Amino acid sequence: MKNHDGRPHRDEVGNEIGGDAGSAVQAGTVRGDVHSTSHRTTIVVGADRESARTNMPAAPAVFVDREHDLGEIGRLLDRATGTCVVLCEGPRGIGKSALLLRAADEFAPRFPDGRLYYDYSQDDGPRRADPDAALTQFLLTLGVREEFLPGTYEGRLAEYRNRTAGRAVLVVVEGAEEPAQVRQLVPTGPRSALLACGDGPALAELSIEPGGALPLPLDPLSEEHARELLRALCPRLDRDADGPALDRLAAACEGLPLALVMVAGRLGRDRRADPAALADELSDEKRRLAAIRVNGGTTLSAAFGLCYRRLSAGAAELYRALGAWPGEAFDAGLAAAALGESAGSGGAAPLLDELTAANLLVEEAGGRFRFRHGLIVLDARDRAEEEDSEAVRTGRLRRMLDLFMVPLAFADRAVMGKRTSPVDLDALTAGARDPFPAGDGRKKAALAWLRSERGTLPAAVRAAAAAGLYDRAWKTAVLATALYMNIRYLQDWAESGLLGAEAAREDGDPRGEIRLRTTVSRPLADLGRMDQAERQIERAMELAGSIGDVLLEASAHEFHGRYLDLVDRERALAAYTRAEELCSSAEGGEDGENARRGAALAVYFRGRTLAGLGRTGEAAAELEDALGRFLGLPEPDERMAARVRASLGDLHLKEGDPQRALPYFTDAISALERQGGNSHYEATARESLADALTALGLRGEARRHLRRALAIHREGGGPRARDLERRLEEDGEG
Template sequence: MKNDDGRPHRNEIGGDVGSAAQVGTVHGDVHSTSHRTTIVVDGDRASSRTSMPSAPAVFVDREHDLEEIGRLLERATGTCVVLCEGPRGVGKSALLLRAADEFAGRFPDGRLYYDYSRTGGARRADPDAALTQFLLTLGVREEFLPGTYEGRLAEYRNRTAGGAVLVVVEGAEEPAQVRQLVPAGPRSALLACGDGPALAELSIEPGGALPLPLDPLPDEHARELLRALCPRLGRDADGPALDRLVAACEGLPLALVMVAGRLGRDRRADATALADELSDEKHRLSAIRVNGGTTLSAAFGLSYRRLSGGAAELYRALGAWPGEAFDTALAAAALGEDAGPGGAAPLLGELTAANLTVEEAGGRFRFRHGLIVLDARDRAAEEDSAAVRTGRLRRMLDLLMVPLAFADRAVMGKRTSPVDLDALTAGARDPFPEGDEGKKAALAWLRSERGTLLAAVRAAAAAGLHGRAWRIAVLSTALYMNIRYLQDWAESGLLGAEAAREDGGLHGEIRLRTTVSRALADLGRMDQAKQQIERALELAGSIDDLLLKASVYEFHGRYLDLVDPERALAAYTRAEELCSAAEDGRNARRGAALAVYFRGRTLAGLGRTEEAAAELEDALGRFLGLSGPDERMAARVRTSLGDLHLKEGDHQRALPYFTAAIEALERRGGNSHYEAMARESLADALTALGLRGEADRHLRRALEIHREGGGPRVRDLERRLEEEGGEG
């Protein structure tokens, strides 16, 4: 794409990195190299002929948006109205000015510009001032201006009816401020942007504005913009600091402009020191500022001050939510009794109309930008007491734990748990169907909420809500034991265990220290794994829960498998004995089968093949003989039997064990870690049989699983595929 004068097109964003007085758009030090005389009005200035504000010279990653504006203009059968939407500081003004420059050739009869935010004064600007200035620039002498507003509106429509005119409107807060400025000509267009909560109304009117949502810049283009605004950041020495500055700004152009301003004004300013300052979320918004001038928090403040009291309350309340998305039920929980008779839905609508939140599929919402979340939290800290903030978080976490408890039961089945699932789910509707379909649905939901689960444990622990922190950590293991997000599991388990200790939740602490030892061992953090499982063993000595004790011995055996396999045999035997002594029906029988299975695996590792085969076949029969066969564990046993035959060199005999295991694991969903193990072993057997292509297919799937879960075998699998000529 080229400009009218033949210059190669580049996307740009305006940026006076020395003054942020305009807050939403920053003008000044960066200028366009071209100048085009047009019909234009800026604010209340009475100048009859001046130039449209220049398209900013530094402009990145908006080609798609410009092309979309071009397509909308091309397809329009009448006057085209485009409403550019997005959070304050995302670059709406820069895009519209660039579009006015890019498509100037389409509008030979003039380009009009009006910025409501520059009119000044306490009184809200009305469209009459814009109409008056437009008529003056369109050639109406002042003494011939119609004497009434209705007359001026009619004259404006008459003057634009036969031509191709472009109008750019910024800073509007009300639909009428835009609606009355639409030119009448069928080849004309109006491009508008603003932060008023009511502007969305323009898009839902018959024949109304076409919405053009604007997203933050991806890291690559944010880096490009920051380098362009502050060329000294192009040095290799500043590379790590540059990446951290980009991450702190989260793709918001105004934030990048302000950061560049701090560095550009003071040549002695250190990029690394500024990156360190911005790494603190609690002070980030005040640190992102133009030297001695407006902060990014002040930029968001204009949108915040326009909210009603209820919407402002909800904005602050939702800032405490640790997850990325929320719905009306969560919003109502955040407000508690303050939700009022109208509920939270209209307040969420107001936040969305104000470009602070965005509505997604399924009636879910999220904040438009990560820095807006920080602003909401900062305002809550300034305006609300600690007790109020903690109460909001408590209510939201309580709501989260209801579907989390249902998901735990759907995935893990009825089992003994330190969390009272019946109390959490009493009176609530189970969102998951029964059987395998319910497990798949629950795992899919847990997977979609992965980030929320860990963030919820962090937030609860930080707020001193220890009981909720450890309960969420325990319930989250339903995800981690099936899809092994090891880093998440380790952090959640360690935080939850300490929270349980603070809360006096002994059984929860034992469960969490026991299970997290496995994640730590898989990550190679053996010292921590040992510390956690030995602490769990120590605590288990004071409880009467035989199945929980048995679980501790089982996981202790799994740790010992890695450091002292002979001792692991005794741990598994103790686990089996405890399960056999427990009076808990299926759970006790399943626990005993687990102990036999792990003992068989340990025997195989010690080279005691016949004993191992007997134990594994025994375990397979136990799992399949349960009331409601445990197909997942049966698949793991089949994988171990296949490994045993593979080790003996009987590759053909091993194949059906691996194939059956993979089919069962795929059919039930989740359990991807065990599926990866089976696929690696199957690839070994296929390779030995000369079936390299089939082997590579299974290795690639195993690599995909480990990449998704952050497993430690990613590099080993990549190397193996490279060495064997497969695709990594």
């Protein structure tokens, strides 16, 4: 059977690195440095147990951050009532070999009758699908001379089981691809154990059999332990002088031990190599896999290629296609879209299973998948660039983005209501199933989904813009504001908003450009990037009067006022008044509800500005007017009503009446919590409530609200978190 590249399939595949990758290295066997281990490291067990000796490969000299996994192996051995089989899982280079050999050394006293070792990946010639070679080797070293070996496979298997019965033997198996390669090597002694791992298709079938294997998945090393491993493998790295470069090297390797070993090898063998220069080289994602290599030429990409070449043609295509997805996770629907299939065709499901079995993907709850490691994503992208045309790659990304924008449009509508949008939500959602439930929990469910896709949103805008899919880029950026206006992930908002605005300009859509330039001014101002905020607003104002969209022009004046609020409040008042006038002129039109809401927004922000100018009587009247307007809409805007109540509380607090301010703050916070999301506004209201409570001498209660506000700002990455930390410290809280 042939693979997608014409090579033999699975058991017919030899263990070589083809092409011009340089000399081969058994890159999956890592124990602190890169070297190979022969499968003929075995144990001789005679009748006298004290004569037992082992040639098990030595445990790695450098071993970092697997104490938890070693402890878990120990617990599994303790709980076993019969032969314990542990299946170590993870992608190539994650450190499975090092862990198993360390465990064999750590738990050697438990197995006084000896330890057996076999590595299928070291077999010469075509790989064998059955374990006969391992059984033969074990029997020879268990004392059976060659001329007395049973003549059939069944006979050799029976003899192996007989000779391990009643003994405490440990067997370590590496490089297995098929369950049978492990199953037949399980010793029969009740105090025995077998530890196995494989880099090809997963051996998950062993886990679902009666009394089957116990899975032990491995995670990448933490950044701290990645740095520790680099320093241990390359002693010339100076903790202080090379500290920044060391951090960047560890981050580029993303905790993959094989990558760390290769990087340390480059630095250790070439005394002229500069850690900072290598870190610069690894910072480029397009060059990273080629730069992570062993001196002599073997790259990390070549190591991953051992798994890739075993895939079927369909799975290999899906692997390359999924590398284009900018998000961390995907489902069968996105996989089908990547291949150009309908979501319900089912063609992608077996291919996802194959990639999962090959330890390239991992399945999560809810039928979602992700790549097992960030460097595997880069490998998938690199292979797509090598094997697929730009048109094919762009088509895959377009189809996946189109599918992703459907729930994104439903989420926008669930969170923001029937606002005026430059994105045609009806066109995006036509004929599609709404994934969010009707009723009171709808907004919460939509915000929860948006939060789960937080990492995908700016990455999708970035990927679409880079691929020239400008319409998808700006539309995704517009829809993402449904999250950012409620939970202010400022850095994400600024990045996606700026990229989206430029994409809208490239796409020739002034409505999208105006919306994005006005909204992105908010995170830019909050981040202190006032010059950028001003440029975005000015560009939006240039466009606003020329497109004939009254409500969008009014929105531009509103956001202009919010920017001016920070630099020139008198001018801000005029901007809000102009926004109200424009909205009022459109209240009799077909978009009358949005016009009324826009007018209420202008009145609200004008009231806040008046409060800032000390004109409290006028401010109170404007805020009360705004509150009535929001609650009087056909669908009352509870979120904005809560913000108005908090502003009225601020006004009373400023006038020296904290007792009167309290119910405004508590009502606002309750409404915001009840709706879900709106955490930025909740944090602001809690800070003000803390001020009122402090003024009333209730400092303990005030600190409780400050801690919640701090947690919200930390989650959103806002600079306000530092101020709250200082405030709590000054108040006696570390």
